[in-house]
Ligand SMILES: Cc1ncc(C[n+]2csc(CCOP(=O)(O)OP(=O)(O)O)c2C)c(N)n1
C-alpha cells in the first residue's frame with residue numbers, strides 16, 4: 001500500500017510535467033518528485049476522518065489522502081469536474097469529502113487553517129460533548145515557510161490549547177532559489193519547537209517507514225489529547241521549484257546525491273531484500289498505477305469546461321471585491 005501510494009504520486013507528477021509542456025495546464029505547477037515518502041508516511045498513518053492541510057505543492061498530499069486522481073487531474077486542466085470545479089487549479093486542490101483543506105498559494109497560509117481545524121475537533125469534544133474520537137490534523141509546509149510569523153504564532157496556540165495537530169516540515173533544503181542554511185537563524189527547524197515546549201523529531205524524509213513510525217507516535221499523542229508534535233522530515237525535490245523554473249541554482253552533485261537516495265527505489269529494495277514481496281508484484285503495482293493515471297488523463301480531457309454563465313459570476317464577484 002505504501003509502495004503503491006508513492007508510485008502513484010511519482011507517476012501522477014511525471015504526467016503533469018508532460019501535460020504542462022504540451023500546453024494542457026496553465027499557471028504555476030509545483031511538483032513533488034522526491035518527497036513522496038513524506039506524504040505517504042504521514043498521511044497513511046492517519047484515519048479517514050483526520051484532516052490534511054497542504055501548500056501549493058499539493059497534488060500528492062491530496063492523492064495520499066484518497067482524493068481520486070481523476071478529480072485532481074481535471075482540476076489541473078481547469079475542468080468543471082475538478083475537485084475545486086476547475087476554478088482553483090494546481091495550487092488550490094480542495095476536497096471537503098476527503099477532509100483535504102487545500103492547496104494555498106501563499107506560504108504559511110495553511111498553518112492557521114490547520115490550527116483552526118484542530119481547534120474545532122477539541123471544541124466538538126469538550127464543548128459540544130461529541131462522543132467521536134479527536135480528529136488529528138496534519139499541516140504540511142516547507143523549510144522556507146518556517147521563517148514566516150504564522151508558523152510561530154500557531155506553534156504557540158497549539159501547545160497552549162493542546163491541539164491535536166502535527167506540524168510537518170518538509171525540509172527540502174531550498175525555498176525556490178534560496179538555500180535553507182542561508183536564510184534561517186537556526187537550520188535545525190525541529191529545535192525551534194523547544195521554545196514553545198513542543199515535542200519535535202527529525203526524521204529521514206527519504207525513508208517512508210521511518211516517517212510512518214514517527215507519525216504514528218505523534219498521532220497517538222494528538223488523539224489522546226496530549227497535544228501537538230513537530231516533525232521535520234529531511235528531503236529533497238528532484239525537479240525545479242515549479243515547472244517554470246529552469247533549476248540552474250542547485251549544484252548537480254547535490255541533486256545527484258539526493259536522487260541516489262530515491263525513496264521509491266529504497267522501499268522497493270527493502271521489500272525485495274526482506275522477501276516481503278516479489279518483483280513481479282511490484283511491477284504489477286506499477287502497471288496498475290499507470291492505468292490509473294492514464295484514466296485520470298482521459299477523464300480530464302473528456303470533461304466539460306466550466307459554463308460561461310458561472311465564469312461570468314466569478315468575474316462579477318471579483319469586480320465587486322475590487
Ligand atoms: C506569503 C508569501 N511570500 C512569498 C511567497 C513566494 N514564495 C513562493 S514559494 C516560496 C518558497 C517556499 O519555500 P518552502 O517553504 O521551503 O517550500 P518548498 O517550495 O520548498 O516546498 C516563496 C517565498 C509566497 N508564495 N507567499
Ligand SMILES: [Mg+2]
Nearest residue numbers: 142143174175
Ligand atoms: Mg523548501
